[in-house]
Amino acid sequence: MLTKTLLKEIPADCAAEIKALFGERFSISPPILDHHGRDESPYPLLAPQAVVFANTTEEVAALVKICDRFEVPIIPFGAGTSLEGHILPIHGGIALDLNNMNRVIAIHPEDMMVTVEPAVRRKQLNAELKDTGYFFPVDPGADASIGGMCATRASGTNAVRYGTMRENVLALTVVTASGEIIRTGTQAKKSSAGYDLTRLFVGSEGTLGIITEITLKIYPQPEEIAAAICSFSSVTEAVNAVIEVIQMGIPVARVELVDELAIAAINQHSKLSLKPSPTLFFEFIGSPHSVQEQAQHAQEIVKTHGGQDFEWAIHPEDRARLWHARHNAYFACLQLQAGCRIINTDVCVPISKLAQCIDETRKDLDGSWIKAPILGHVGDGNYHVLLVIDPDKPEDFQEAERLNAAIVQRALRLGGTCTGEHGVGMHKIDFLVDEHGAAAIDVMRTIKQALDPKNILNPGKMIRV
């Protein structure tokens, strides 16, 4: 699956220069290398040749200048929660571990923004924001690093209401491939000043620059929150209910689909007793009256689509338990089969095509031996099929990839994208070409080659050079 033929040793002079700067924060200890050679993707371990732990933007810049001279690849490493092999050093090189850069630098509640270092985790950020009355909504489930979430343009359950990292990053500090430090964006909420470098680096997966500081939007903590679950006799009914809720303009905070197989896994993993049928998880936020209005309107729509057992979770602890269960669905599904791994699909389609898309996919999946629970941020048209495979069985891999390819091609035919939120990494490089066409990929490649002419920044990811 992975070719090691491209691996180059780090030149001894290069290693010596880095060691002189970073001392013990330059490591070639095998356990440390191994720790940086695996993420949440199903790819096997592939360790880097060295790991460097940087403490500051200036240190990152100094490292990049050395690697630029010696043409040694650099792969930024945060929480290691990538699902698409983003952090695997397939051309060898140095894993740049940013986890020492984990400070919330400044909170500006009066401007509803916060500036953080890249290794700040999502949960840590919200813990630090808690007493300010604000929160950061983007929530991909995993306790990812904010830098990694920028790199993959992450989103998750709240995106239907608050948008993705695309909408919620105001400004960045970035170290370029030549080791220059640049700032993109300002603290102003909007700007027409020049090319939108912020949005160019968000979603660039470490291939154009290394993000070392991030300014994010934050939002007032909702006055009132209500969660509800509701079960359906089919996924199609559930999806049609969501489509109408969205089309009616009800500003749901979250609306998640969990199919019967995933519910069963969740019940087992989280010790719950949810009805094992396709289920929607809703969350409504706002003023008490507005929450009531939204919830009532949604409940009426859901009923007309056959929704049953609309059940409320008003108390914070009940709500937390529900969403905790939803967030752990991925890990719950990892226990559907002993020793399994998961190939996670991630297509996103226009909402009007979602029922058709999931329907046809379900039929595909029913014809296969691979267990395949479905989860979805369905309010955005984004859903995941968790293809549960035995990593020791090549036929499982092959079958899962066949299913994945069919799911992607279907989504593209329906006007969608091959990845709603996980990114391209190693896994979707060819799908990216199918999605955008050769001419648009040429434009992306031109940008990559212009900004990283020696191809040292996370080479081999997203785009072939």
Add this chain to the structure above:
Amino acid sequence: MLTKTLLKEIPADCAAEIKALFGERFSISPPILDHHGRDESPYPLLAPQAVVFANTTEEVAALVKICDRFEVPIIPFGAGTSLEGHILPIHGGIALDLNNMNRVIAIHPEDMMVTVEPAVRRKQLNAELKDTGYFFPVDPGADASIGGMCATRASGTNAVRYGTMRENVLALTVVTASGEIIRTGTQAKKSSAGYDLTRLFVGSEGTLGIITEITLKIYPQPEEIAAAICSFSSVTEAVNAVIEVIQMGIPVARVELVDELAIAAINQHSKLSLKPSPTLFFEFIGSPHSVQEQAQHAQEIVKTHGGQDFEWAIHPEDRARLWHARHNAYFACLQLQAGCRIINTDVCVPISKLAQCIDETRKDLDGSWIKAPILGHVGDGNYHVLLVIDPDKPEDFQEAERLNAAIVQRALRLGGTCTGEHGVGMHKIDFLVDEHGAAAIDVMRTIKQALDPKNILNPGKMIRV
């Protein structure tokens, strides 16, 4: 002000090839040239050497391929409402008039999106959307073309609620500098598939590619709308009221500041009798109950900041009259002085700095002979000083530019941007460097040179090559 030394004649062979393709839609008739040599900026007429009227994306691509071979500049032309000289052919070349491409191609209410050709005007789009129950919110005042609004990353009065063109463009068709046709984005609401080319072209001012098709988000027409105006004894009080309204998270649809001088101009131009003091224009939208809730909350806040005469405009015709007056403020101010032009500043700062920023600016302006009404999309931290000048008086130009520079430098010191929505054009090229720093400008220049190596796409705008 403009140097003509860089103008090159269009080679005869080039003109012949274009004429063979476009026939009478290739024009060198002086009145037509002149029509394409002026926008709403205070720059004097500078006519292109030829004008081409394209009907399709393929025609645009064919034209660009010819111009690429002969290295002839192309300047896209839509509504001609630029305030920063974007459409002036300062290196000579061809104005590419896109006004024949003015079809709304497809409306997808079920996915809340619409696809249009670039010359579709904002008002035309909303007229065509009217019966669908949806609307497109971005509203820069002028009846600009959607293509031009993409090119400058426009925003306007509704941005405080709905975001700018940055947030509201889903996908583009673009002709590159080599005449390739690419599509950026899909119909999916979100995506992590590759570099965000959509956001790179939005705001690129015609310098990276020519936008020939745009897919936009649309939104349900609000169930209930209420507008109100409220006057204050000082601009500072008004701004402080807005800051608190925004910080309290009240989802106002619009909140606009108009100072006493602009109110006087509006009264005269729109035959109104508003109290000549600093005034806020509010709009609230939502369900009837939510509008009431928002309005009441806002009214309470406004009162604590000395707001007086909170006056409602519930009836559509009253509302329309108010907002029509606000939208025509620019034209009203053009009548403050016979034969005048306006240099319009456009800074945007973090909301917490807005009162200080406008305060200090007001003091600057009070020390000058230039009439300078202030308007602002203050909910976003964006305000305009309309510097009213006599175009025949070089000292007026000089004084206005001195004031403009001071306003920009102040905004940058306060963490803001030199342009919130009008773009850079010719006018803010140096400010752009001040804002982003040389290293970030180098990244922008690298992108420009990589994607337009012969510098034929709107050369001389935004960035020096």
